[in-house]
Amino acid sequence: MDCRANEETGAMLPEPFAGWFASKGWRPRPHQLALVDETAKGQSALLIAPTGAGKTLAGFLPSLIALTRRGRKPPGSAFRGIHTLYISPLKALAVDIERNLERPVSEMGLNISVETRTGDTPQGKRTRQRLNPPDILLTTPEQVALLIASNEAERFFKDMEYVIFDELHSLVTSKRGHLLSLGLARLRKLAPKLKTLGLSATVAEPDDLRKWLVAQAPEEARLSGLVTVSGGARPVITILDTEERIPWSGHSARYAMGEVYKAIGEHRTTILFVNTRSQAEMLFQELWRINDDSLPIALHHGSLDVGQRRRVEAAMSENKLRAVVATSTLDLGLDWGDVDLVIHIGAPKGASRLAQRIGRSNHRMDEPSKAILVPANRFEVMECQAALDANYVGAQDTPPVGRGALDVLCQHIMGMACADPFDALHLYDEIISASPYADLSWETFERALDFVATGGYALRTYERYAKIRRNADGLWRVSNPVYATQYRLNIGTIIESPVLNVRLVRKGRGATGRGGPVLGQVEEYFLETMKQGDTFMFGGRVLRFEGIHENECLASEARAEDPRIPAYAGGKFPLSTFLAEGVRAMLDDAARRERLPDQVRDWLAIQAEKSVLPKRDELLIETFPRGQRFYFVAYPFEGRLAHQTLGMLLTRRLDRAGAKPLGFVATDYSIAIWCLEDIGAMIGAKKLSLAKLFDEDMLGDDLEAWLNETYLLKRTFRACAVIAGLIERRHPGKEKSGRQITVSADLIYDVLRAHEPDHILLEATRSDAAKGLLDIQRLGDMLARIKGHIRLQRLDQISPLAIPVMLEIGKESVSGAADEELLKEAAEDLIADAMG
Numbered sequence: 001m002d003c004r005a006n007e008e009t010g011a012m013l014p015e016p017f018a019g020w021f022a023s024k025g026w027r028p029r030p031h032q033l034a035l036v037d038e039t040a041k042g043q044s045a046l047l048i049a050p051t052g053a054g055k056t057l058a059g060f061l062p063s064l065i066a067l068t069r070r071g072r073k074p075p076g077s078a079f080r081g082i083h084t085l086y087i088s089p090l091k092a093l094a095v096d097i098e099r100n101l102e103r104p105v106s107e108m109g110l111n112i113s114v115e116t117r118t119g120d121t122p123q124g125k126r127t128r129q130r131l132n133p134p135d136i137l138l139t140t141p142e143q144v145a146l147l148i149a150s151n152e153a154e155r156f157f158k159d160m161e162y163v164i165f166d167e168l169h170s171l172v173t174s175k176r177g178h179l180l181s182l183g184l185a186r187l188r189k190l191a192p193k194l195k196t197l198g199l200s201a202t203v204a205e206p207d208d209l210r211k212w213l214v215a216q217a218p219e220e221a222r223l224s225g226l227v228t229v230s231g232g233a234r235p236v237i238t239i240l241d242t243e244e245r246i247p248w249s250g251h252s253a254r255y256a257m258g259e260v261y262k263a264i265g266e267h268r269t270t271i272l273f274v275n276t277r278s279q280a281e282m283l284f285q286e287l288w289r290i291n292d293d294s295l296p297i298a299l300h301h302g303s304l305d306v307g308q309r310r311r312v313e314a315a316m317s318e319n320k321l322r323a324v325v326a327t328s329t330l331d332l333g334l335d336w337g338d339v340d341l342v343i344h345i346g347a348p349k350g351a352s353r354l355a356q357r358i359g360r361s362n363h364r365m366d367e368p369s370k371a372i373l374v375p376a377n378r379f380e381v382m383e384c385q386a387a388l389d390a391n392y393v394g395a396q397d398t399p400p401v402g403r404g405a406l407d408v409l410c411q412h413i414m415g416m417a418c419a420d421p422f423d424a425l426h427l428y429d430e431i432i433s434a435s436p437y438a439d440l441s442w443e444t445f446e447r448a449l450d451f452v453a454t455g456g457y458a459l460r461t462y463e464r465y466a467k468i469r470r471n472a473d474g475l476w477r478v479s480n481p482v483y484a485t486q487y488r489l490n491i492g493t494i495i496e497s498p499v500l501n502v503r504l505v506r507k508g509r510g511a512t513g514r515g516g517p518v519l520g521q522v523e524e525y526f527l528e529t530m531k532q533g534d535t536f537m538f539g540g541r542v543l544r545f546e547g548i549h550e551n552e553c554l555a556s557e558a559r560a561e562d563p564r565i566p567a568y569a570g571g572k573f574p575l576s577t578f579l580a581e582g583v584r585a586m587l588d589d590a591a592r593r594e595r596l597p598d599q600v601r602d603w604l605a606i607q608a609e610k611s612v613l614p615k616r617d618e619l620l621i622e623t624f625p626r627g628q629r630f631y632f633v634a635y636p637f638e639g640r641l642a643h644q645t646l647g648m649l650l651t652r653r654l655d656r657a658g659a660k661p662l663g664f665v666a667t668d669y670s671i672a673i674w675c676l677e678d679i680g681a682m683i684g685a686k687k688l689s690l691a692k693l694f695d696e697d698m699l700g701d702d703l704e705a706w707l708n709e710t711y712l713l714k715r716t717f718r719a720c721a722v723i724a725g726l727i728e729r730r731h732p733g734k735e736k737s738g739r740q741i742t743v744s745a746d747l748i749y750d751v752l753r754a755h756e757p758d759h760i761l762l763e764a765t766r767s768d769a770a771k772g773l774l775d776i777q778r779l780g781d782m783l784a785r786i787k788g789h790i791r792l793q794r795l796d797q798i799s800p801l802a803i804p805v806m807l808e809i810g811k812e813s814v815s816g817a818a819d820e821e822l823l824k825e826a827a828e829d830l831i832a833d834a835m836g
Contacts, residue, residue: 014065016108023107032058034227035197036065039162044196044213046168048203049229055199056097056166057104060084060136062197063162064110067135072111081159084136085187087144087180088166097166098138099317112136117143130156141171141180142492148186149415149488160191165213168198169398172212172436175493175723178404181212181434182412186419188215189430196224204398208435212401215433235369237391239384239597246378246599248831249667249804251279253345253376257286260343263372264295267341269316270323274345277301277327283345284325295322342371347383349576349668379583379669379804381600385592386582402771404436406448406764407724408493413452414725415491417468418484421475424449447760449476455726458756459748467725482732489730495719500527500553505546507556519543519555527553531709535663548711551742577778580637583669588616606835607800611793619786621690622802623680624795626830629662630680632673633802638782640668641775647671648706649698654679657688670805680794690790696783699776707769716772717765718745724761798834806830 012018013028013036021028031049038045039062049055063084073080086097098116105112113134117126119142129137130152139147147153163184171177188194196213203209210223244255253260264270264287272287274280284299291297298312298321315321319338373384409431416422428445431437450456453476455465467483468476478484504516530536530545535558543555586592593604607613614620620635632654636643643666650673654661660676673679682688707713718741721727727744752759770776793799798806807827 013061014068016068016110017061017065020104020108029054029058029229031227031229032061035059036062038225038227039195039197042195043225045225045227046198046200046203046206046210046213047227047229048200048206049227050201053229055201056100059164059166059197059199060086060101062195063136063164064105064112066161067112068110079155080133081156082133082135082137083160084162084164085144085157085160086136086138086164086166087171088138088140089170089176090140096313096317101136101138114138119143141176141183142494144183144187145179145412145415145491146488148183148190149418149484149491151419153186153419154190157187157190160187161193161195163187163194163196165196165198167200168209168212169200169203172209172401173399175405175408177401178408178436179412179493181404181436182408182431185215185430185434186416188433198224202398205400208401211435211438216435216438218432235371235391237371237373237388239381239388240372240374241597246381246597247376248827249377249807251275251346251376252282253374254282254286256374257283257290260345260374261287261290263341263343264297264323265293267322269319269321269339270341270343271339272323272325272343272345274325274327275349279345280325280327287323287325296320297323297325299325301327340370342369343374344371345374346376347380347579348373348387349383349579377804378600378603379667381596382583382586383579383668385596386579386586389582390578401436404434404440405723406444406760406767407720409437409440409445409448410451410724410760411491411493413448414467414483414487417452417476417478418487421471421473421477423475444760451724451726451760456752456756456759456761458752458759465726485732486728486730487725489732490722490725490728493723495722500548500551502543502553502555504543505554505556507544507546518552522553527711530711531706576639580639584614584616584637587613603800603835610834610836611795611799611801612791613801614791615789617785618789618791619694619782620791620793620801622793622795622799623678623683624797624799624802625678626798626806626833629674629676630678631798631802631806632675632679633670633799633805635670635801636782636786637669638778639775640666641772642779642782643667643671645703645774645776645779647673649702650693652702652706653693653698654688657682657693659688665805665808667805667808670802672802672805672809674809680792683792684794690792691787694783694786694790696780696787699780699783703774703776712774713765713769714746714749716769717749717761718742720761720764720768721745721748724764726761798830800834803831803834 013021013033018028031047032054035045035047035058047055047058049058067083070083088097098114101114104110105114114136115125115129115134115138117129117137117139119140130150133156147156150156165171171180184196198209198213200209206226206228207223210226211221213224214222216222240256240259242256242259244259247255260272264272272283274283280299280301284297287297296315298315300309300312312321312324316324316339373388375381375384412431413427416427424446428440428442431445432440453466453468453470454460455462459465466479469479470476500522502519502522504519506516527545527548532545532547534545535542536545536555542558544558546554546556548554586596587604593601596604604613611622612620614635622631622633624631624633634646634650636646638646647664647666650671651661651664654673654675658677659679659682662674662676664671664673679688683690718727722729722741722745726748727741729741752762756762807830
């Protein structure tokens with residue numbers, strides 16, 4: 001139903017709602033009335049509407065009307081459970097909704113209770129909510145999983161009529177969404193009258209969300225109703241028109257801080273979005289350094305204390321701040337009408353993410369949002385332009401819902417046993433009604449059930465893995481109450497990325513070396529793709545990777561001049577396929593390049609003169625000598641994750657071909673590999689075939705061999721084992737350290753690989769690695785696309801297009817100002833050679 005076409009959609013609202021709208025000088029919007037109509041027919045529905053269209057009020061209107069008709073529970077009457085459950089992806093959003101919902105409830109004089117329940121809610125309040133539930137409970141996915149795992153769940157939810165999912169697109173695409181989908185399947189069983197309402201502003205495939213909202217049936221795709229809102233004021237988006245020199249590489253955008261600060265001073269309230277917490281910290285410090293006017297500027301990200309986050313949110317709602325620097329913690333739905341500018345530092349990496357963040361400005365449908373994009377480097381200028389173009393045509397690139405994760409399935413099975421004894425066949429029927437698990441086979445379900453009951457074939461002799469058992473009545477029960485307690489302490493799917501100490505050991509000691517000093521800490525993702533013998537830069541020195549032992553990276557001094565794996569450049573989010581296609585199209589279209597800033601346009605013009613610009617459907621490869629090395633640079637534009645995997649596999653193949661590769665570096669846009677042999681000459685002499693080098697078979701044996709040499713699968717397994725409940729982080733009164741979890745996971749992984757290679761958690765591990773850490777699907781699509789479309793340019797010196805990726809080589813921490821000066825001089829020489 002498109003609510004632009006018919007302005008008289010739906011019936012009039014009952015009192016006191018109609019009077020409240022009139023007192024405000026408002027008319028109910030057609031989509032708000034349409035949702036009331038849909039639910040009055042007993043239908044669930046998805047509402048897709050632009051930011052500021054009153055989605056949240058539309059979602060609550062049906063339940064507020066129903067609650068008004070129901071009236072308050074008479075004193076002394078029987079227990080009555082909650083009526084409406086509102087689920088938000090963010091704790092801050094649930095708190096904000098409570099504040100904004102209280103106003104219409106109090107102004108209409110509605111006798112309706114509204115409360116929040118998040119991880120920050122005190123235990124006493126949670127206990128009271130179970131005994132005396134509010135009419136409307138605002139909560140998060142993790143709290144839903146906890147509530148349905150209680151033996152009081154049926155009593156608590158039996159009277160529920162509505163579940164409202166806010167920002168549904170951001171809830172459903174991760175493991176968190178998979179667990180929530182299973183929770184929804186259980187809620188449908190507990191509350192027979194249940195209707196679901198999904199609210200979203202950015203949706204690429206509406207039917208995926210419509211399936212998610214309603215129970216699926218075998219061999220039949222069921223859809224919820226759909227209400228869409230067209231129109232709304234078009235956002236005003238610009239790319240920063242800077243007088244400063246745009247950097248060739250990097251992600252900090254420090255060059256633009258003066259102009260960013262000026263823009264803050266010219267607006268009432270500004271949100272500055274970045275992609276990582278470290279970027280947020282850096283930007284906040286940089287703004288304070290130049291804050292000569294003492295403007296009130298705050299910081300907001302997930303690592304901050306909850307009290308500090310709440311103080312920032314309260315100050316924003318009271319219009320006491322001129323700017324707040326934020327990560328994705330403020331992406332969604334927070335209704336601060338006084339925000340009149342969004343500044344996005346760095347490229348947004350996705351069209352939908354940009355639309356979501358821009359919507360925080362002028363949070364009203366009829367007023368245009370205003371945003372400034374600040375690219376951190378020259379490639380990001382093109383990415384920002386592609387995102388801007390996508391926004392104006394309304395393009396979306398939210399990821400698909402995906403198939404339900406198996407480790408999440410195991411967690412849910414345990415949770416259902418904690419709630420009440422269950423019949424396996426009945427639980428299976430309930431689980432496959434959730435759209436991510438609609439294709440789950442009975443055989444796979446049985447394997448998951450067996451894992452929860454025994455740990456699997458290789459672990460069944462250990463009593464501690466036997467968490468549920470089947471009794472004579474055929475029902476499955478928790479085998480010991482302590483397991484139910486541990487389940488509730490460890491519920492959820494969010495796993496923090498750990499850091500490892502880097503400890504110096506003697507060369508060749510492997511993962512058993514001991515005794516040297518700790519040099520510092522490094523994020524684990526950086527190390528997990530390495531094998532023993534690889535070299536890397538850390539703290540200004542070249543180290544040889546010896547292995548990972550417990551929570552430490554062991555490394556020895558290396559004499560190599562070139563670190564084999566020096567860096568992975570890029571922000572937190574990989575470049576979306578949609579925006580990557582936009583950048584490729586821009587490079588192939590002279591008319592589109594005319595809209596780029598002079599600096600970037602001139603850079604690309606010199607590239608076309610000295611080499612070529614890649615066509616939209618081809619992979620450009622450039623080879624050139626520099627110093628004592630020979631370089632091989634490829635421009636797939638497929639994002640950081642796919643490029644990391646491709647770089648590892650290409651290095652293996654080049655090594656076998658005799659090119660003597662020394663290392664590689666990957667960005668969102670390109671890969672550079674350096675070798676002792678001239679790859680261009682080898683290709684010219686037909687000693688090396690580009691077609692074979694990029695053959696799709698690299699995703700077979702080469703990938704398997706590399707994975708077996710690295711720690712990547714072992715680390716991925718640890719996350720799956722924690723989510724599935726094989727390893728508990730928390731026990732009553734204590735919590736395992738990262739080191740203890742790592743030791744447990746590593747031991748179990750080795751046992752399973754040796755004795756049960758088809759274990760369900762190993763299957764989950766391989767699936768996670770392929771989708772999340774390696775981007776195998778995207779890499780496979782790219783290899784298929786470029787077949788027969790690889791263009792080689794053999795150059796005498798570095799090309800302009802290669803400057804950004806070449807500057808990433810050796811960019812890690814250095815020990816002092818003298819070394820920084822040497823790096824700066826080397827960069828200036830490189831740029832001068834390329835640009836001529």
